Amino acid sequence: MLKNNLGYPRIGEKRELKRACEDFWAGKIDEDRLVEVGRAIRLGNWALQKDLGIDLIPSNDFSFYDQVLDHSLMFGVEPARFEALRHYSALEKYFAMARGFQKEGYDIKALELTKWFDTNYHYLVPEFGPYQTFHLAQTKVIDEFLEAKAQGINTKPVLIGPISYLLLGKVKNADYRALDLLDRLLPVYQQLLTKLSELGADYVQIDEPFLAMDIGYIEKEAYRKAFHAIRKAVPNLKIILTTYFEGLENNTLAAVNLPVDVLHIDLIRGDLDAVLDRLNENTALSLGVIDGRNIWKTNYTKALQLVQRAAQKVGFDRLMLAPSCSLLHVPIDLDGEKALHPELKEWMAFAKQKLNELAELAEIVKGNTEALEENKKVFARREASELIHNPDVKRRLSESASTNLKRKSAFLDRLDAQNRLLQLPAFPTTTIGSFPQTKAIRALRRKWKKGEVSDLEYENELKRETAELIRWQEEIGLDVLVHGEFERNDMVEYFGELLSGFAFTENGWVQSYGSRCVKPPIIFGDVERKRAMTVNWAKYAQSLTNRPVKGMLTGPITIMKWSFVRNDQAEHETRKQIALAIRDEVLDLEEAGIRIIQIDEAAYREALPLRNEKRAAYIEMATEAFCLASSGVRDETQIHTHMCYSDFNSIVSKIEQMDADVITIETSRSQMALLEAFGKHRYPNEIGPGVYDIHSPRVPSVNEMVSLLEKASEVIPKERLWVNPDCGLKTRAWPETEQALRNMVDAAKQMRN
Known part of the structure; x- marks a missing residue:
């Protein structure tokens, strides 16, 4: 079973990226130094994942500000007001779109900022104008794939899929829907994926979180059209269609019939059986059994039950182990936490530890019971811990049922x-x-x-x-x-x-x-x-x-x-x-x-x-x-x-x-x-x-x-x-x-x- 990581935190173990960006904005360091800090973080993340035995290591999960903004610039989606900054560097214009620009006689508003689904991460909303076109304006995803390859690591490039990218955006001053732009956008995806295939990429991860949302016939038809076009362009590139933050539910049939090689599902929030019953026999399954949004250890007993149930239906050779979503949403390394109560610390896993859990779970699947037994002991100790329970709080909670929840007057x-x-x-x-x-x-x-x-x-x-x-x-x-x-x-x-x-x-x-x-x-x-x-x-x-x-x-x-x-x-x-x-x-x-x-x-x-x-x-x-x-x-x-x-x-x-x-x-x-x-x-x-x-x-x-x-x-x-x-x-x-x-x-x- 391959160990598939969907994304890793990009701020650096000591928030190096934060400090470098803020120093760059303040004029304390130049662009070359900022770029070098970003490169060092990427190389460190890739090396760590390789050392931990991750088979599918993501690239293009790094960003100086926001991954959706990265895609907008990659596809040439740049509101007209930023054209005034054409004499500035690409990175300066990038930050202007994120933060606004008010100096040297310019006064330009930033892109709209909003929440990334139901997380506390914020993304920058793409703005689609009246005559919106797309072209491959930047090659960040290619550059970072080659950067990792030069270090001997053949990564899995990560892209936001065409449907989710369009649905994340807003149409400004025009009378059409974002999905109406799909025919214009698809050739850019085909061009980009063709280039990655030619450069030696084995897998590419295409994130489509809107498949975990309530969508209708129009969106499902757009998915069918988009992924058939992508498959036609790159017949030999293995595509991992990634969904997260919820289960597929009424989108299951639409998702399993798409021409992809691997379907990733979030099993912390989603359902396995509905997917198993409908999975295409040519499609592998990436099981999101490690919680990518919380810091508690994985219950190996429960995770193993899911893996075994999936294996009975499709076989181990068609399964991957993965976190439920990108590890962007959790801290980086628990080992550096010296002040946490030892009993509490035993119950936790940060990003680095979650990758270790993938490796341990893979060993348990192969028959190594030592890690499984130790995991059971950890959960038993947690359940019995006196740190958790307060009878006074529980008593007051039960009494609160009679509290009047309305203000005294209208x-x-x-x-x-x-x-x-x-x-x-x-x-x-x-x-x-x-x-x-x-x-x-x-x-x-x-x-x-x-x-x-x-x-x-x-x-x-x-x-x-x-x-x-x-x-x-x-x-x-x-x-x-x-x-x-x-x-x-x-x-x-x-x-x-x-x-x-x-x-x-x-x-x-x-x-x-x-x-x-x-x-x-x-x-x-x-x-x-x-x-x-x-x-x-x-x-x-x-x-x-x-x-x-x-x-x-x-x-x-x-x-x-x-x-x-x-x-x-x-x-x-x-x-x-x-x-x-x-x-x-x-x-x-x-x-x-x-x-x-x-x-x-x-x-x-x-x-x-x-x-x-x-x-x-x-x-x-x-x-x-x-x-x-x-x-x-x-x-x-x-x-x-x-x-x-x-x-x-x-x-x-x-x-x-x-x-x-x-x-x-x-x-x-x-x-x-x-x-x-x-x-x-x-x-x-x-x-x-x-x-x-x-x-x-x-x-x-x-x-x-x-x-x-x-x-x-x-x-x-x-x-x-x-x-x-x-x-x-x-x-x-x-x-x-x-x-x-x-x-x-x-x-x-x-x-x-």
């Missing part, structure tokens, strides 16, 4: 009470919560954690930063202030550190987008709030001003979604445990005199199941968790929530059921298009559509923000509109933040006039 009645108390102007201005965390603040936190700075010194310095920020927000005229979150390392990690049932890594970094990396907490046991987490900072900030200061919390859905969640109990139980902890904090903030409390649910839409049939159950549980956290406050306490880049059309009615008084959403890159769902639904509560993109260093003008607000007021009554950035400002630099917020306040003033 929204309009609450709004009257809040308006009398808060006395805010039309188009009230605020930010989403965090402000830039400078190198000095991060250095101070590191010293404090090492014991080089006392608790009192640390707290006093953060209080000084908070006081300066409050004064500055008052000076520029913001209406609702925040304390800046200088004490927080991350919007999820901070809370996890103050809740029981969480563990933390030292170097468990995962790419979110570009150079933005996050270190997700690990939920291993029952969750409980031991003490107040944010009250003192909120009270201190509020004591410095007469304007309202928001209490800032992360919601239960986002805390769970942006953590590696335990897999030994139902997720809805974990979600409710977290919701009860946040509810305690909400009530303490209210008791402390905080009049506005924001409960961020950035991951609410992101966590929506890919399949429609599973969505109703998720939405009910997610909405229940938010309401459990937020519903206990008085009418005059205003509850805000925030959600990240998403298509809200299918769930806006459910968002209404969350009954937040104000929702802020990310809309600037889509030019307010994402707001249309709320307008069509006549969403009754207040909305803050983001008027500038915080994922780019570009500073929008006052007129640009006014234009966006005018667009917003066409679909949402102006008396219900707030003015705010797209998201938190933690990752931005101070100069651009200061100017952008001043412009934002001026834009709100113009709207009031």
Whole structure:
């Protein structure tokens, strides 16, 4: 059985790529140095996988920013506004498309950024124009295949398939659907795959994650057309059709009849038997039995049962072992984690360890029972561990069934009470919560954690930063202030550190987008709030001003979604445990005199199941968790929530059921298009559509923000509109933040006039 890896993390074991990109953007290193860092990461990844015995090693899974953007540039999909940068290098233009470009007289907006299916990775949305054509503009996939071949490694090039690539994009200013472009795009795939075959590629991996989505006849016919055309062009190249994040379900028949050599299926989320019953006798099967999205060890007993069931049907010679998806979504190496509790560490596997699991599982299939028996012992120890279970939490969870999940009064009645108390102007201005965390603040936190700075010194310095920020927000005229979150390392990690049932890594970094990396907490046991987490900072900030200061919390859905969640109990139980902890904090903030409390649910839409049939159950549980956290406050306490880049059309009615008084959403890159769902639904509560993109260093003008607000007021009554950035400002630099917020306040003033 061949061991097939679908993709490996590309940030480097010590986040070398992040630092190199940011140094390049800051002008500290030149392009040659950045390219060399990327090359070193690729070579290291390939060598590691070869040493670990992986048979099918991926290439073209590396990217300086985003793999979808790489494909856009490879196919010549470049919006016309970037043509002005033709005199810049290809890499500079690449980053301009990712981050925007505002210097030397140019002011060009970045591509839209959105979530990669239901993960916390973000991709850059391809823009297809009115006269869209395709050609092989760049040869990255070929170059990296040859780069590995020069090292004696015949890799398996990875491509996003033509159907998924088109469906990931958006048609701009034209009256056609993205799939209408298939006839123009297919010749480029044929040309590219022909070249790879001529250069000696044995296998190519074509990712088609939309086969795990609800698609119709048109999409299925497009798949049939595309893969028959590809097979005709490269009859001897072995094609691995890769699906992930869900099972094939009603797309099974369409997938198994495609003329490919290998079909990869996600067996962490999908079903094996339906595929086995329909698999073409000439097609091999890649079994995704290693979880590519979570950090827990594989249960070899369960994985072996799947492998044996598949082998009984098709034979071992037609099977491969693989992770469920690319290992992009997990940290790189567990061996470097020295501070983790040994008992917890025994239960985990990061990317490198998951590749070891592939090798061990292959040996178990061949009859080596030693690794299987040791694996059984690990799972038995975990199940019996006293670290996991807290009877007090379980008792409270059962008692919560009788909690009232509705606010005391309807929204309009609450709004009257809040308006009398808060006395805010039309188009009230605020930010989403965090402000830039400078190198000095991060250095101070590191010293404090090492014991080089006392608790009192640390707290006093953060209080000084908070006081300066409050004064500055008052000076520029913001209406609702925040304390800046200088004490927080991350919007999820901070809370996890103050809740029981969480563990933390030292170097468990995962790419979110570009150079933005996050270190997700690990939920291993029952969750409980031991003490107040944010009250003192909120009270201190509020004591410095007469304007309202928001209490800032992360919601239960986002805390769970942006953590590696335990897999030994139902997720809805974990979600409710977290919701009860946040509810305690909400009530303490209210008791402390905080009049506005924001409960961020950035991951609410992101966590929506890919399949429609599973969505109703998720939405009910997610909405229940938010309401459990937020519903206990008085009418005059205003509850805000925030959600990240998403298509809200299918769930806006459910968002209404969350009954937040104000929702802020990310809309600037889509030019307010994402707001249309709320307008069509006549969403009754207040909305803050983001008027500038915080994922780019570009500073929008006052007129640009006014234009966006005018667009917003066409679909949402102006008396219900707030003015705010797209998201938190933690990752931005101070100069651009200061100017952008001043412009934002001026834009709100113009709207009031």
